[in-house]
Amino acid sequence: MSSLKDKIVVITGGNSGIGYATAKSFLAKGAKVLITGRNPAAIQDAVHSLGHPAEGFKADQADLGDAKRLAEYVQGRFGKIDALFINAGVAKLAPFETVTPGLYDELMNVNFKGAFFTIQALLPILNDGGSITLLSALNAYAGSVNATALSASKAALNSLGRTLSRELSGRKIRVNVVNPGIIDTPLLEKVGLPDVFKTHLGNVTPIGRLGKAEDIANMVTFLASDEASFITGAEYNVDGGLMVHPLIA
DSSP: OOTTTTOEEEETTOSSHHHHHHHHHHHHTTOEEEEEESOHHHHHHHHHHHOTTOEEEEOOTTOHHHHHHHHHHHHHHHSOEEEEEEOOOOOOOOOGGGOOHHHHHHHHIIIIIIHHHHHHHHGGGEEEEEEEEEEOOTHHHHOOTTOHHHHHHHHHHHHHHHHHHHHTGGGTOEEEEEEEOSBOSHHHHHTTOOHHHHHHHHHHSTTSSOBOHHHHHHHHHHHHSGGGTTOOSOEEEESTTGGGSTTTO
């Protein structure tokens, strides 16, 4: 029997890509999942596709009021939760000299500030012995061109994960970070990555392909399970070996 059976899991940004694949993986292991997103229609479609017992709630991770409303809803609906996956995020690239305060704020407000206060809002209803997993990115370390603000937001998230793992250890809450490589999801289109460059990245990745959302989902569900009960404060690069390649190292 899966150690995730009947566990209550909240996934931010769960209506597409990595979040959706992770919700599907949790459900397959017997968990009950609530996903969030900004678009009610997209949430409804995702919940319908995922099937029972998936549920959805409209919440923008950049909106601190939404974080409070999410916590109130989850408490009323479930009482307590067992796992939180902070997956929602935005990725936008720009040369350093063209980064505007608006772009900087958008990246920080979603990727770090929103994540920070979403965790804070849900922490009182997270069971002792539960888990928090943060979705970061290789950009936290890679020094990628045109990613100064994006990289800073992700590096802050990684630092938060390490610090929280120590601060929440008294409640036996485990906190870990996953740094995906180049994952073939709709986000690649949103950042304007040409297909030819996607092919190139797949070719130069040591494992020989781009990542799939399911690759990340497998890691996240593992980290939330009892099989990972001695893992906290850790960071995992799920990148097919890309981090060690000279292209981004």
